[in-house]
Amino acid sequence: MNKKQLVASVAKNTGHSQAVVAEILDGITNTIRVAVSDGGDVSVQYFGKFERTHRPARVGRHPQTGAELQIEESWGVRFSPAAGLKDSVRGRARAGLSPVSAVA
Known part of the structure; x- marks a missing residue:
């Protein structure tokens, strides 16, 4: 899913316009990028944690x-999925559903 x-899926599920959803998604990703770039961690319950390495x-x-x-030394970013996300993915895999068809 790109x-x-x-954006289209979230707009459909929430009833908001795609423009509003795209703006919110850009705000979320920018906030995560800035926080991790500054050395902080970002944790989203049931989703995962972004951290600078x-x-x-x-x-x-x-x-x-x-x-x-x-x-030379370098910096990177790591994403660690939360247990809730792992459980959700494992449940879908056992049911034989692809992650995309389960979301769409």
């Missing part, structure tokens, strides 16, 4: 020459 399909600098090897090279 963003356009998600740190990979320290380290020494690596060039795959062809074997020469050592310095790999």
Whole structure:
């Protein structure tokens, strides 16, 4: 499911216009992006947790020459699904439904 399909589905389920739903979705994703970029975590009950991860600098090897090279530190983001989301997905998988058909 892409963003356009998600917006259409939420609009249908809530009775709001797609424009309003798209604006709210943009606000949510921007808020998560800013919070995680600033080093915070964002937890949504029954959905999951977004958190910033740190990979320290380290020494690596060039795959062809074997020469050592310095790999700079980097930052990433991790999503950990909540137990409620995992249970929901597992229940759908056992019932033989695809996640898209279960939502749409």
